Amino acid sequence: MAFNQPPHLVNYNVYHSDRFLQQCAQRFGNQRDEAERVRFGALLGSEQHLARCESANHYLPELFTHDRYGERINHIAYHESYHELMHIATEQKLHNGVWRSKAPYSHVERTIRYYLNSQLEAGHGCPITMTFAAIPVLQNSRLYPQLKEPLLQPRYDARDVPFYDKSAVTVGMGMTEKQGGSDVRSNTTQARPFTHGGEGERYRLNGHKWFLSAPMSDLFLMLAQTEQGLGCFLVPRWQEDGCRNGIHIQQLKRKMGNQSNASCEVELHDVEARLLGTEGKGVRTIIDMVAMTRFDCMIGSSALLRQALVQSLHHCHYRTAFGARLIEQPLMVNLLCDMAIESDCALLWTMSVARWLDEPEDDEAKKLARLLIPVGKYWICKRAPQITYEAMEVIGGMGVMENTPMPRLYREAPINAIWEGSGNIQCLDVLRACEKDPQLLTTWFRFISRAYGRYHSFDQAAERLQRELDAQSPTPFNARRLVDEIALLTQAALAIEHMQPERSQLVCDNFFNRTGRNLGTLVGNPDTAHQWVKDSFTIG
Template identity: 50%
Template sequence: MTHHYPLADKLQANTHQVENQPPTLENYNSYTADRALQEGVKREGGTHNSALKTFGQWAGSTEAIALGFDANRYAPQLVTHDRQGHRVDLIEFHPAYHQLMQTAVEHGLHASPWRTPQPGAHVNRAANYFLQAQVEAGHGCPITMTFAALPALRHQPSLLESWGDKITAPHYDPRNVPYFEKQGVTIGMAMTEKQGGSDVRQNTTRAYPIGQGGPGEAFELVGHKWFVSAPMCDAFLVLAQAPGGLSCFLLPRWRPDGSKNPLHIQQLKRKMGNVANASSETELRGAFAWMVGDEGRGVRTIIEMVAMTRYDCMIGSAAGMRQATAQAIHHASHRHAFGARLSEQPLMQNVLADLAIESEAATTLMLRMARAMDYQDDEHERLLSRIATPVGKYWICKRTPHHAYEAMEVIGGSGVMETHIMARLFRESPINAIWEGSGNVQCLDILRAIEKQPEVLDAYFAELAKAQGANGHLDRFIHQLQRQMQDTQALQYRARQLADGMALALQGALLVQHAPAYVADAFCAGRLADRSSLNSGTLPTGLDCAAIIERAQPLE
């Protein structure tokens, strides 16, 4: 007997209408919709041109956003051996990852300031990197390492001559073939080991000269590396103990004779974030490599690469903040609750404005450092970049996790779902704070820079002086910071307190000079005056939160 349920049949496909659900933020121009970025590019000497607008249109497109999701949904897979049993050490990626890599390389994110050095080259590259990192952060790791490798290779002109053109070429070639069969290559880095971590002087990997030894000559490396990201790069800058002490080496994935170099991937790391990027544990079993720079001066050589990767961490975290801010404001602007639009409710305005000024402060500092990179021949810029890079890396990267959480809370339950980009932004948020030197490492580097080159502190305060007299909160904060810096007691113990102050003062000085008054006033009142709460949404009264939110709107 067949039963009939008239009401159930009628309502089966139509229990309710979907209302009050914000549309997905897509098919927008992430460059032209970002006023802080546009103004910063122009101010810091970049080229505010159609190329950036075109790239911003791609970065905000449905197609690009889908690539980011796919590259993370289908994680890289390790293949250690082929079906005949030969060792291959191959990482298989989803095609979306390769498309993102190709886009990054073809737009010069890996090398454009080195390939075409000109005023504004670093600013333009930073802006493009900032836009692409909002699409997907994981593939930025090999892009950053390739970008950062060239300054280190300058310590060995013979290697720079043979590798430089391939490193800077706008060609992405993911094939598993020797480097000499490719037009373009990517470069990775392998420093840390189990027993030392950031303390690389505890490294035990040994380097044995094949012939006479010395800079530029061939060695065989035996040991292990605890954290090798992007192991499909064509070569790696590696630290190992040579007869003359800890030295830097360039280790190709294939030997010069075309045979496979015995860099064996033991496992892929299962990371909470940065999923699209393969990170591995490896063993070096007599791996061929060339010494880079002076024997026994490996840290001095590779630190050139490390400094540039830290600078890129700043860009990547600032990008994460911008995307999180855009998502939060977009959601609140389309969602009604308790009888009114969320973005128009006072408490929500406080939260959104707080997120927006944090994002703009990060973007502004990041672009200021890009200009410093463009003018390293200028003594002030060189000294400022030496101290402000660890300051910015420490502060921006450390602020990102809390910022991402607050943006996720604005969106609510939907923001926790893996179908929403906020879940990925949150999982990515701690990565840059930990990689390339944790917060403590950055703070100690700041102290080391001041001790070795006291003039870096003069350059830092000279930069702050450009904003003198423009804001009472800022002036008082800088005066207090100067007194704190003069106190040499327990400097290491107080290093984070000093780094916090240096970052806030620098961001405040830059915003007071360059941002609209309503943004700078909010930052100085909310960050530099006395505050008892560290949570977002605790800005003081009397600020133009509506204007701040409108400025940060992701839709034009």
């Protein structure tokens, strides 16, 4: 019989066990939703749901290009567990709840639930995110009235039939091509109008897409070249006459992570599509969708940070070595607290953005969201692989066993940093945004200035960055360093505003005074670190 091993982490409440998330929900959200959060947290931590998540990644999607008669069907079969995950996510309205009404706290509440949901399984979040992000684009189209009803249903319809015969639909996105990747202006897919063209009119697309994720979605937003430049198009998987559209799946991508979610390469053969917006303005049309998908990358990577921390804390709570539980040993406390700081600061940043998105009429909130979504997407997504790796090392040999959650978390960790624009793309977007609107940085400095006067290290770092920017405008060569500084100062300012003084001091000490480059090299009060670790996960 094995001893000195932690019990399986099952049948725990993902929400109730997270004290800091509850504090953020109380600070930013609506307390009327508290009971539903608790119920959702219990479902997500149940043994049945954890098995569902494992199965969705063990039994991978399977491609069937043709039926037995040689008819091209472009069908991808998922394990039933994947469909169950989609049912749960859509019942929680993670794909459309924000757009169903103008209710206050809608982004905050969705962020809380998406954060909880993504801790256990990330792959099915792809179609959820893309549907969520596509709806604002479609709302600006004259096509929206006929799409509104199925788009806003709190349910999932997995049938492989035309979208107009379904009770609910999901939306995918096809932007990148082989030769361009993030440089979508180099796309070669051609779009030609049936007649005179124009917003809402029918076009035919011919070309390819290098990455098409969630290819069993009912509708896709795709970019293609028109006579006036890139256009944004709504592409149904089935044509309006009831025939399959000419989206020919060539192969499924063999991804290291995100395996429950199918991604594929497709060729487009006379694909029927409708123009959204105007010819030549495709990037401008789809840009709101990109901003929302990047925000979901922030949420998803924050969730990965949290789950890596949870796995570590659970292991260390039960495991003993050298005569004491790991969670009581000073060097492990240092490492676990370092991980907890990363996790809590990421969540606090993400929740703050959600609050700003809930205030679209507030100019400061709008500017802060515009700046801090790409900064957050860059920073938080890059922290996920490091924190996840450290969690594997904390757990030791069991941390690399495929029958534990850790390898799946580790494979998932780099995905969000690459999807929806890699790190360099985010940094260049920050530069472009600041050049277009110089008030972005002015607004941000005014925002962090509210935290001045508490800690010399924070004030000094902010003043140093201001002097550098006054002396020279940021350049692409220095863009990453600028974004790093914005990220650290943003998290510190939020910690000063929302955390207890002893914790915000620990954050500032380690963001600005620390010399160690690895995790587990915290400076500061060991008692504060120990209490932070103790409070981070409620066992039992």
